[in-house]
Structure formats: structure tokens, C-alpha cells
Amino acid sequence: QVQLVESGGGLVQAGGSLRLSCAASGSTFRSYVIDWFRQAPGKEREFVAAIKWSTGTTYYAESVKGRFSISRDNAKNTVYLQMNSLKPEDTAVYYCAADRRPVTTTKEYGVESWGKGTLVTVSS
DSSP, rough: OOOEEEEEEEEEEETEEEEEEEEEEEGGGGSSSSEEEEOTTSOOOOOEEEEEETTOOEEEOOTTTTEEEHHHHHHTTEEEEEESSSSSGGEEEEEEHHHHHOOOOOOSSTTOEOOOOEEEEOOO
16 A cells, blocks of 8 residues: 655745645555545545556646646655645645546546645735
């Protein structure tokens, strides 16, 4: 099983940037797709972005396309979510997840591992 630990959340003004990190461990994590989901207060958790570790193929939710970028560092066993041009509506707890589904899958069903989340707050 894959273990995931997120970091990098915090408070930022609208228009600013943050970079989230997801440190992965486990014997087979490089065969997985790593996703970022987020859950805003009072809302359901939603898909943000995903990367297939073995190929680097990425996929994004329409709401973040052009503003967020997902990448991985093989040497550090870490996936990053670079978030630019942040908006107050990006405020949420951001979760890292791992699964073996197609990288374009946006539903939670089938996720095998979750991190504990990191809070991102964007002030207006």
C-alpha cells in the first residue's frame, strides 16, 4: 500500500501562489496515479489534478486548468501541486490520493490511499 503525507498549505492572498507537496512511500507507488482532491467548507470533496507516475501524464479539473500544475520528482518520491493565481474559492483542505485507475478518473471511488490533508486559505 502507498503512504502519503501532504505539506505546504497555508494562508495566501488572492492572486498569490502556493506549492503543495505529497511525499509518497511504499514498495509500488511508482505504478500508481497520484491525485489531488480538495474539500471546501460545506462542500463535497472534488477532484483537482492527477499524474501517472510512470509516464508523467497529467489531467486537470476545468476549474484549475491553466492555474495549477502537477508534477513529480522521482529522486524525492514527491508529487507537487503548484497553484498560481489563487482565488478565494480555492480555499479548501487539499488531499493527496493514490490509485491505479486511468489518470482521467475524477471520482473518489477506487482511491486506495489518502493523505490526511493540508489546509489552503486564500484571502480576498
